[in-house]
Amino acid sequence: MTDDGVLIVGAGPTGLTLAIELARRGAGVRIVDAAPAPHRESRGKGLQSRTLEVLEDVGVTERVLTAGTTRLPFRKYFDGAHVNDTDPFAETRPTPDAPYERGVLIGQWQVEKLLRERLAEFGVGVEPGTEVTGFEQDEDGVTAVLADGERIRAGYLVGCDGGRSRVRKAMGVRFEGTTEETQSMVVGDVEAEGISRDVWHQWFASDGGGVMLCPMPGTNSFQFQAGPELDASGEPLPPSLESFQRIFERYARVPGVTLTDPTWLSVWRVNVRMVDRMRVGRAFLAGDAAHIHPIAGGLGMNTGIQDAYNLGWKLALATAGQAGPGLLDTYEEERLPVAAWTLGISTDLYARVREAVREPGTGVEAAAPPPMGTGYRWSSLATLATPATPATTGDPAVLRPGDRAPDAPCLDASGNPIRLFQVYADPRFTLLGFGTEVAGAVGKLGAEHDDLLQAFTVDGGDLRDHEGHARRAYGVTDPALVLVRPDNHIALLTRDPAEVANYLSRITTFPPKE
Template sequence: MTSPAILIVGAGPTGLTLACELARRGVPFRLVDAAPEPFRGSRGKGTQPRSLEIFDDLGIAAEVVGAGRFHLPVRFYEADGSHHDVDLHAGRHARPDAPYGSTLLVPQWRVEQALRERLRALGGRVEYGVALTAFAQDADAVDATLAHADGRAEVQRAAYLVGCDGGRSATRRLAGIAFHGQTLERHRMLVADVGASGLDREHWHAWRGAGGFVALAPLPGTAQYQFQAALAPGLDEAPSLALCQRLLEQRSGRRDIRLSDPTWMSLWRANVRMVDRYRAGRVFLAGDAAHVHSPAGGLGMNTGIQDAYNLGWKLAAVLRGADDALLDTYGEERLPVAEWLLGLSSRLHFQAFEERGIAVRRDEETLQLGIGYRHGSLACELRARPGTLAAGDRAPDAPGLRDARGEYRLFDLLRGTHVTLLAFGAGWEALLAALRARCGEAVRSVVIGDGGLDDAHGHARAAYGVETGLFVVRPDGYLGLATDAREPAPVEAYLRRLLGPR
């Protein structure tokens, strides 16, 4: 077999996102997973707006959104049979700078299915029943030993190995990377995908019974519900449909709801752990292999997707000649995000367990639109007076832009594998033309008109908060460099960091 540039271990949302990122850049890779077949459960059923923006870039946002639902209200039932409804995302809708305003309820298997289909369209595939058992690395490559389900073993050589293989990551263990944290044995939950009669599908149903919390969330596009129940200490019964039914009846006080046809069950324990580094030589970790935590807030799957989105373009750039130091910025930028993630999800987790219910806090943090890298080494802020938007921040969207081809959104321009030069005001054309000539298809540019905020480009000018200036937008949609000077040298030097010599 021809040696791939990248060996990806684990084909969940993280590994699939990374594979799509590499495939659309023409980077040879191999994607393996120890499981015999694709995952079939709902598990991470909340897709956050930032992840939907990534899916927009990958070309699958419409499919994922079409399979899910926004603003499903939670119906909380009281002991006397009364209830009240809560929209966890009340008032949060699409804005000019953010086309996805709230969390999308969609089962994880649907997300994975959309990513696999996109990967297939890009010419890639997943090899199931292939497990990583050992690896050795030298200055040039990694030699990975892979065990097949039929008993065969092989050694695969690749320039880099990326472990996207979950909380029990073989890659992490073999790399000798510590997984710091704790397991909260008293905080356990039974989760299952089941059929349910006697309930409408227009609400996420939740009860706070004397024995604990129980809920049934309808899974869009299916006939199933996700069952969730906190387990009391000392209850060591194996997961079963009978156990789900008993907990539901005990805590809801209802006998008219009948559960049936379980397709997936899991006993979850509260693990709160993370690595202290994302890289060991030519080996990288992403997703749950690097951080595990409470599902409160619906952040885990999304953070793994965003890990992969950060790493993919950097691997491709280094393979095409950029300095290897670019790969160190992956851990530099994502390790603080993992630390923040564990803190936030733990706070939401304890809130939910104390209140015997669902953590109701939802804001810019949980939506992950505010995640940025201002303090990373790739954030190059050259303006004496930055506005509210600075280098390292997420690049906002904006509608209402126009050119000879008609009207478009800013995200339409950003979509793809290139770096974008976004200029505001007049006088940038010569500089942009020179940079495009030097970098070719790796760079695109647009000039936002120099009228007032009520001109045709007003949304973009308002979102970026500038009258004049130049932003270099990284391939992953973050502002890399910001300047208001028309000097080519700093911009050229920065583009070499991102793209390598041209």
């Protein structure tokens, strides 16, 4: 790999997503992982709706939906008695602008397997058993040092190597927050004959304890979660199949059920930490290497994947020499506030769950988080070009630069159904020109900026908004131009073609932070 390529350290969901984003844009990428082989642990087991949109663009959502499940009711028991079955998403439905109305339950190892398979389609594979112990950087690139003494040269380095990240330590950034040693949980994957697999079982008791068994799709395993057993001095006992069995018998009170075949036994502690910086020169952090937080809401894997989605297109432009020196600064500018929000909301959700499990009528559904990935209105990319004439009418808060770009069903030039998300799957910026009045400008912009832009007229030849969903989603009533970023966020809404040209030219000359 040349000095123009990217070295990714860590092949979890974050690193794999980033590798795919770079590979599909033609950037040189190498991804290494210290583990000798992929794990088979359920770990983070949920993908949110916005993450499904991201993974559709990456090319794996259809496979994820096949491997996982979108419908698993919560069955709660209190002091051994069945209380209720609930589904907090029972009334939700997909809409034209948001096709995924609920998340997917799927084991983390399965997500990683699907991402590795997708990455392999670009001719890139993970290099296992390759541990990066440190790195050096200069104006032209980064030199990573491996445990065996080998040195790898790359243009950029991204640490996706988890909460104990060696890349983060080598970068010298602060990882501020707390670890609550007194708040811990044992977790693992086990089998359990005689327990129904069509609900997520949650046994709680009036003493505040409990145990949960969540059936993992595509396997015979359940993910086991509970508070740890304590020894005579009140210290937590290490996780074991025997202790899992004792905890289960104490709280589930279901006779004749034996837990077997443990494939993962672990301890989870409440960690609330995040970095003060996500970039130092040519080195970056993403996922758990940059932020770790309580388990409630299942935000960890989702946040990491969305980190990678934000960084991927920017790094790809940088390696191709198409990005101004400041474009990479917008990764930290956009994602660091999201990390802070995630820490705050997941901490609050964890507290709510701890309180809710003491009540007969509620359980982990109290941890249903608000939607993630709604946008970056505060970003300098959202104010890179200020249009002289707004493109939309009505309430300006409906859609603004930095917001997530909505989906909408359309027809292509041949009259075949196509969704805007399918159009956006191209790794470039996308320009939508609404109305025949802007068709000429759209064609000209597409030809002049072909390396950065794909361009379509809506109701002017390329796409037909046959049911009006696209116009409603984007708040368009008059001729308008909508520029969408490669990560499917609004870059610009305008009526002036010169504003689009100016925005794209400024991407290639984007100034660095002062």
